[in-house]
Amino acid sequence: MVRVSGKLRDVLRSLTRREVVDQVRAVAQPIVMVVVAYVGFLNNSPQVVVVASLALLIYTAYVLSWYVSRTVELRRVNVDLRAQLMSRGDSIKVNAPEGVRVRPVASRHFEVKGGEMTLKWGGVARLLGLLLTAYDPLTGLSISTFRGLKLAVPTLVGSLEGLGASASTLLESGVEEYRGLVEYDYTKPASRIHWPSSARINELVAKDYSEEAARLIVSIPALPDLLTEGDVRPIDRVLMALEGLARRYGLIRVMLIGPGISEGINVTLGEVPLVEGLLVDAYSWARDEVEVERLSRLINAPIEEAAWVVYPRPRPVEGGWDYFIANAMGHLAIIPSEAAEYAVQLRRRGIEVLVV
């Protein structure tokens, strides 16, 4: 008896005052109606019994309807994820019915305000699930449920405009594809004139660039680690992130950078899967040391021949990742979560990092 009363005291202590009042109310309200019905029975008044029974039936129908509808509605709650890839400042909205309190269980990338979660950091934000509570103030009833989601949202640090001065410089200078030298067109900026060639032939010659310009340069590590077989290979996550970027920016320039490899390719959304093939090719070429040496000689060759611009072989001390960190370029680097420790070094070099 003492043990039971002790447990009861512990339970009461763990509840808030409102919870205790709600529990009492939830029990007391139907009891009052039953008591009124019994009063009618004891006073030989079937009319009181009928009306009190009707009141109790209405109340029970309401409680059950509330319970059934809320249970179904809570199971249908989902999140409004507008894109696979999001930026800092974007928000994710939980489509919860009115009167349902939503408490997301999420990584600290999110700033939670009610049912709306705003991404405050870059990286991979994780949303484990939602703790949903429906409460009915009239009856004092509440239902709580956990809706597991296990969402991983790749998040850019910010929109392209917000990436800083280094990003805008890159956008102006190195994004367009260089084609070769052409006769200078006076409508084009004078900065495009190639003065050494102009002096040689005594005519103004300008550098020709393709009209289409990538809005974003993304470096990805051309390392065998990315292709490791498993349930989800790191390259798959990288490709997913690239797809998200291509969807957002249209044309993006992907730089494959690894020991002995440096290759840039402009891709649109439909061409993103090509990157994997390119990576496999690049890696298989780079593994062949003789081939690397042969390609290294192509650095000074005409641009048509130098499809592969191979950097000098890395120094023995430089491992794959160290080489990537030292040579990554562009606005953004995509690295798998297994190599997340390199994110700080890349950021220090002014390159935003997306860990996938």
Added chain:
Amino acid sequence: MDTCRLTLTLMVIVGIALVASTASIPLLPLAVLLPLLLLTKPRHCQYVTLGLASLLPLTLLAAQGTLPMILAMLEELIYASLLLARLSRLGKLVMALNLPASVALFVVYYLADAWRPMVDYVVYLIPLTSSQIVGIALIDSMMLAIISILIIDYLVLRIIEYRRIRSLTLR
């Protein structure tokens, strides 16, 4: 005027009519006091309506008749409309199933003598008057109706859940 205030006003009007229809002198002060309930704060409105719906049937103790009975039932139905307004769209649908089903089951159980085994047992233990037997038969029918509707709702929930899992699997 919000739904609750409107319902409370209607309940007070019907309540005054109910008290008046009983023609009971001790209850007359209640008819005068009922309008004071309209002064309650909006956030307490729902509790006042619930209290009225629960306790006003007691006025029928003063006088038994068709008119008070109809007015008391009307009072309960007004309260039901407030409860209906509180529910979401899906809740309204379930309530539209639950409420008629509860009342129908209550009437069917009463008319089909579903209460007889229990009442026979009670009468075997305690001698009851005929009106008390009617009363306990009504209470038994109500309990049976509530248990039935509980089972029906449980099955509805299971069916919805089964359909959801099936649709997810098929997808």
